[in-house]
Amino acid sequence: MMQNRFQRQVFYKMLKNWPHATEFYEEVDRLNLHGLHFQHIALCERRAWMYLHHINFAQWYGKVQTGSAKHAASYSRDRTTQSLFGLAPDRIDWENRVVYENKGTAGAVDASNDQTAFYAVMLSLTTNLEWRAVTHILSTRRRREVPLDARQLKRLRTSLERLKLLTSMEKPPEARRIRLCAACSLAGFCGFD
Numbered sequence: 332m333m334q335n336r337f338q339r340q341v342f343y344k345m346l347k348n349w350p351h352a353t354e355f356y357e358e359v360d361r362l363n364l365h366g367l368h369f370q371h372i373a374l375c376e377r378r379a380w381m382y383l384h385h386i387n388f389a390q391w392y393g394k395v396q397t398g399s400a401k402h403a404a405s406y407s408r409d410r411t412t413q414s415l416f417g418l419a420p421d422r423i424d425w426e427n428r429v430v431y432e433n434k435g436t437a438g439a440v441d442a443s444n445d446q447t448a449f450y451a452v453m454l455s456l457t458t459n460l461e462w463r464a465v466t467h468i469l470s471t472r473r474r475r476e477v478p479l480d481a482r483q484l485k486r487l488r489t490s491l492e493r494l495k496l497l498t499s500m501e502k503p504p505e506a507r508r509i510r511l512c513a514a515c516s517l518a519g520f521c522g523f524d
Contacts, residue, residue, distance in 0.1 A: 340461070342479045342480055343455065343461040345480075345481060345484070346452065346455055346456070346479075346484070347459075349484060351484075351488055352456055355452075355456075355487070355488060355491060356453070356456050356457075358491055358495065359453065359491065362494065362495065362498060364491070364494060365418060365419055365449075366418065366419065366420065366432070366446040366447070366449045366450050367382065367419075367446060368382060368383065368490075368494055369445040369446050369448075369449045369487065369490050369494075370439075370442045370443065370445055370446035371442075372445075372490045372493050372494055372497075373439070373441050373442035373445045373486075373490065374439060374442045374511055375506065375509065375511060375515070376493070376497065376504045376506070377503045377504055377505075377506040377517070377521060378515065378517055379493075379494065379497055380497045380500060380503045380504055381503060381517060381520075383494065383497055383498055384503075387516075418450055418453055418454070420432055420447070420450045421433045421467075422467075423454075427463075428454070428458075428460055428461060428462045428463065429462070429463045429464075429465055430447065430450040430451050430454060430462060430463070430464055430465070431447075431465050431466075431467050431474075432446055432447040432450065432464075432465075432466050432467070433466075433467045433469055434466055434467070434468055434469065435468075435469050435470055436468065436469075436470050439511075440475075441486070443466050443477075444464075444466065444477045444478070444483065445483075445486055445487060445490060447464040447465065447466050447477045448464050448477050448479060448483045448486075448487060449487060450462075450464060451463060451464035451477070451479060452479070452484070452487060463476065463477075463479070464476070464477035464479060465477065506521050506523075508523050
């Protein structure tokens with residue numbers, strides 16, 4: 332669903348008046364969070380815990396290696412995103428204020444939206460300008476605009492609270508087998524391979 336200019340302006344005004352904006356920004360900074368944290372927490376708490384604690388097996392996982400190769404071949408990494416505070420989107424259109432995140436497939440819509448929306452919200456908060464979020468689906472070469480609205484802000488804030496809780500846990504949370512496990516690089520660690 333593409334947001335029209337009026338909807339984006341309403342969201343931006345809401346974001347400027349969001350009572351949790353400063354707290355959100357400061358907690359993200361304090362915990363050194365970035366977009367993938369918000370994607371992972373939407374997918375699986377154990378996966379998010381592992382990522383928060385810098386435990387990652389992705390580099391040895393064949394599906395991730397294939398996806399990384401496709402990703403690299405589709406679009407070159409936008410170097411203008413380097414050195415951005417906690418932000419690592421795939422591409423930024425600075426002139427039109429659009430942040431893009433590339434995804435291999437159109438699956439896990441909420442998780443992908445959370446990651447891309449996080450970038451747009453953080454850029455809006457730091458620049459005091461209206462930013463848009465777009466997910467580019469590599470397998471279909473289509474673009475999906477991420478709706479930025481009150482629901483998305485609530486999702487991001489809830490995710491932040493869940494991430495804060497996970498940072499205080501010494502052990503990973505219990506995990507139950509879900510559909511995502513079949514394609515997860517952590518499946519062996521969880522005993523779901």
